[in-house]
Amino acid sequence: MAQAIEAIKEKSMLIQKEMLAELFTELSTAKEKGRKVVYTFVLGNLTELILAMDMLPVYPEINALQSGMRKKSAGYIKDAEKAGFSEDVCTYVKCDIGMMLNGNIGPTGEKLPEPDLLLLSYTGCFTFMKWFENLERLYPGVEIAMLHTPYQEDGRITDDQVAYMVKQLEEEVIPKIEKVAGKKLDRARLSKMLEDSSKAEDLWVKVLESAKNVPSPIDSYFAGVYYMGPLFTAFRGSERALEYYQELHDEIMARKEQGLLPITPEGEMKEERFRLVVEGPPNWTNFREFWKIFYDMGAVIVASTYTKVGGVYDQGFRHDPKNPIESLGRYCMGCYTNLSLPQRVDLLEKYIKEYKADGFLINSIKSCNSFSAGQLLMMREIEKRCSIPVGFIESDLVDPRYFSYANIKNRLESYFQMLAQRKTILAQEATTEEA
């Protein structure tokens, strides 16, 4: 049976692989075929709007993380530093700029087309704006559309904020997209796409929530970053994305029913010793090694905040085909990086309780101030509220100079020891109480 599940698993992976290959082929021929190319960011993206206009999106963060995984980022970062960028700034930006300085060769080895539009619809992190200011300098005269997403300072989305987003979308963003695309937005088509988005989002939430099961059939962080790909990037709203999430959902539900554990690059996990909630993005340059430290120790990530950067769907948000523009605005404002610190802590507490976590771990990213600011406070709050062991490690997104395997492994091993001791004590206490 495990054999059959393995085969099904491969099918969803295969679909995603095909989708990506098709996208990059389309991108490489975009200029010949007259397709317009939009550079935009993952966090708070307006993908349905881009796809509804038959434009092709490029996400600079995804290029950066792919460069990290393909071991290209070190060279790109060095080149950006040679061009004057400080050692301390966001390494995604430096990696992306370095890639452009080196001919803008994308993950498939083909040159990425130049942008026809820079669509800045960022959430939570000001660095995105500086990033695009730099891109604007690399592509002088390129069209720019900007959507300013107000931060959830009061811990909620207000009616005024929604009205502000709708006004910007209707008066600035959509007219600019229409100008570049050379045609009017087909609103019925947009609504249909949002309907498909919402169906895919339902399935995605079921996948995420499968990790509430003990044992969890998925690793919600290391595998989660693959699962979230189509929904968080170029495919949300497409039929292909829906097909992918249906397939993924069916596989995972089958695994859950059979009590199977997560699949790792070295096969299926055999034992779930620790259930963790993780805050912060992963490291991409040593992703496999990093993941291995966890699965070798029987540690499964049951929930993570990183898989919410492209939407906190498990807390109820869905794209709404009946209110397309408003729901795009609400979507941007609801992404994890746009939440206030108290909201983030509440969410983490909820995850720890609902997913029956044994521990909480922070991977603090050296060059990402947006994520790192406030993490020490989070640690203290979670310790206080949940009384579980809290761990803290440091690495970087795509700068290999800041991934120290030995340090991270040592820290994690001590942390897992602490978790094991606590489990023993809790088990002893339970036995004494029963007696």
Add this chain to the structure above:
Amino acid sequence: MIEEIYDIRQQYPWRLSAVDTYYILRAGLAMPVEDHNVILEEVLDLIKEDHGEPMDNIRVVITGSFCEQPPIGMLKSIEMAGCYIVDDDLMLGSRWTQGDVDENTADPLGAIVNAFLTKSPASSAVYDVGNPKGARLVKLVRRREADGVIFCAASFCDPALLDRPELQKACDAEGVAHINFQFHENTGQFKVIKEQAGTFSDSIKLWV
């Protein structure tokens, strides 16, 4: 009045050190504006009179600290290393708009918004690709007759650090000398900064 202080300091920087100027401006954030104005008037009276002796210092503009402020020790070290700081982007809180907000209007909120939109000094917090910050920095250097620029940003300040290459490029293109320092929340050792600022000052004196 603040602008007048800067104008006088441009000509006679020895009359009021950059560190003292900084203290005076910073005090303005912690007291009613009327009380602060009295202090500014007194300062103006004082620096309108000639006192002190000019030294063989170079004149620099500091940029990159529009938000997180550098430690005072760092400003002191730069001054002690032989640099008159003739303009800066420190304490923008009180200098965010250059010139006055339109007072004769029925729409005071609109006037404030307009002043911020049209009269903000160049900084990394401002997005204005139509009015490049590099050119504005060079213009400021020329107006203040400065010999060079000191880039001085917090190590965690992506906005300032991501603008730096472009600003440096503009300085290079116009032959404006520049040097770069970064500081952390708890930078307490300024010996290296003093030495580097000293070398920067000497090289300008020698070659320019």
